[in-house]
Amino acid sequence: MRIKKILANSYPEALTRVKEELGEDALVLKTRSIKFGQEGGGQGASMVEITAAMEDASHPSSVMTIAEEPGAEGSKPLGANRKFLNSSNDDREMRSLIYTLLSQTDRAKSMGLHGEQLHTYQHLVECGIDEHLAARVFETLNENSPDRGLDMTRVADRVGESFHFSGPIRLDAVGPKIVALLGPTGSGKTTTVAKLAARFALLERKKVVLVSLDTFRLGALEQLQIYGDLMRVPVEMATDRNEFLQILNRHQDADLILIDTMGRNPRDEQYVEELKQIFSAAPNLETHLVQSATAQESVFEHSLKQFQPLGVDRIVMTKIDEGMQFGHLYNIASRHSVPFSYFTNGQRVPEDIEVAALEGVIRLIFG
Template sequence: MRLKTYRVTTMPEAMVLIKRDLGDDALILNTKKVKTGGLFGLFRKDCLEVTAAVETMEEPAPKSISPVNTQAMPAEAPLKKSQENDALMDELQSLKRLMMHEGPEDRLPESLRPLRSLLEKQGVEKAVQTELLSKLLQASENEAPVQEAFHAELIRFIEQHQQAVKNESPSIACFIGPTGVGKTTTIAKVAAEQLLEYKRTVGLITADTYRIAAVAQLKTYGEILDVPVEVVESREQLAGALDALKACDVILIDTAGRNYQQAEYIEDLQKLLPETQHIHTTLVLSMTAKYEDMVQIIGNFEALSIDELLLTKKDETASAGVILNLLHRYRIPLRRIATGQNVPDDLVAATPGRIADYIAGELRHA
């Protein structure tokens, strides 16, 4: 095994030297910050001390050994050296397996390790952590504070992965999703937003006839906002309601929230929505749900051609990492996040800066 130590300014600089001297199979065994240079202990600079190693082929044993050498060398000496070499090889192989399994971020400098802990606490997937931390590792030697660099990298990540909404103001929008995510309240918020902020006329339709309370709730919102409300149970009735509300600038459709694992629910929605007219479909998900469940929900609803995601109940969870996971995994736009029950206030734009604040706010304000 061949070991070599480098003193460099940045980690990328070390990687170039290690690859040149030790090859592609070299492993980084240790990194630490040290002081170097200066005069009489003054003007010393920070640098990185990086130790790397590579396995080497064992040298062939000599073809013959003279009697004098044989007698002079104790029999246990070469055996002991061989055992030491074997132990070093085993340790190196263990390090190699560990590094290959855990990834380069496990060699993070001390300053970046709290960021990894924060991402883990926020429920950010391993692949997303690796992408973020790899970028930060490359930039870890610049003069920007770690917190600011982290926030900037989060914004860059979100901007890179967040898909643009095809139609910022769809004239007809249908809200779907599992039970309990707050679709009806969210629709009221969107209706109020369209009325008060954009000065558009709004019509409401509910197809959630499975719950009498849902119909009553939407009608109450309709009375408060002074907008018409239609109740439908079939595609034919929906067509009639759309015709009755055609003078409205925006029509919002509420649907029943049921068990997303039931295939008949998806089929019922497919039977409800018209085949010849595209309706902007917004899938509403709660941020209190497990990410694995969200993945399954999206998979079940993809048959309906999801145009947009809307996340609710941000106020009920301290974890926002699921937002990064969704943006990384799906090419589905995320435009809004519901942050509470207040209508119409608790509905905000899912801007990169706001999402980054959700993730890094705890660190930035510590």
């Protein structure tokens, strides 16, 4: 793409020069009026500047910016002082300006998409997939195939390649499997613990123990105790590492120990450090980050970052039934290698939970 700044005495003159030098299809990015003062305090000349862009077929990936400056006293002919912005900083700034001002279609073309692919590309973006990641999908497909149209099935297959799935919780051959659910307040940790406990205790007839580390939220233990009573499984509470270790020692005959953690703000570094200290009592502990499908992608990213010191082994997506767009799942999968374990889609225990699988993800994203 060729970028040029045109300086002229009036807007009509500047637009005429844009068409002459860049062609009828040139895109006007920015306009502004400039005044130049005269020596002695007199009123200076007024000029206009137009920044325009045009695809350069011979150099599609190059960006050249030319700024025309008048002489110090207006005595030099227009164009006598041309300034080429070749430094990396100027180039980056101009590219950023262009990307911001261009329409979504123009941005897609600038990233290498063909016209026949724009409809499918726009569908991906509307589903919540990041523009750059959506463009990368087509870039990869274009490299491997000359077919510019690309039906939705091939695009969906390419999107699916970025996902990893762990399957259900697998119990250990010897000793209890220990699984902790992490996540921000309101993500659905306690309900998910109950659903998992019901699946293993009631459907698979396994010996399950529930442990609450949530001493912060009022009524947290009582809520978990209600689920425990209904399923006839023991419910324990630990406030520190020693209490947690005692619980583990008491239930060495269990098949599965499920841990419901505190629902405090993950920005609280002390909270994460407290969990790390408690978890040190169980070296083989498996962690599942619980995240609501209704949460913003930035919240998802922040949770992954904040809980990373604990080691995030799996991701559980909750409240699927309340979500509107699911393209952000692809964004997360593309940037992180953490596999998905379960999806939950309602409040019923134990019905509204399923093992995460590719078919379900593609259905969520593409409808």
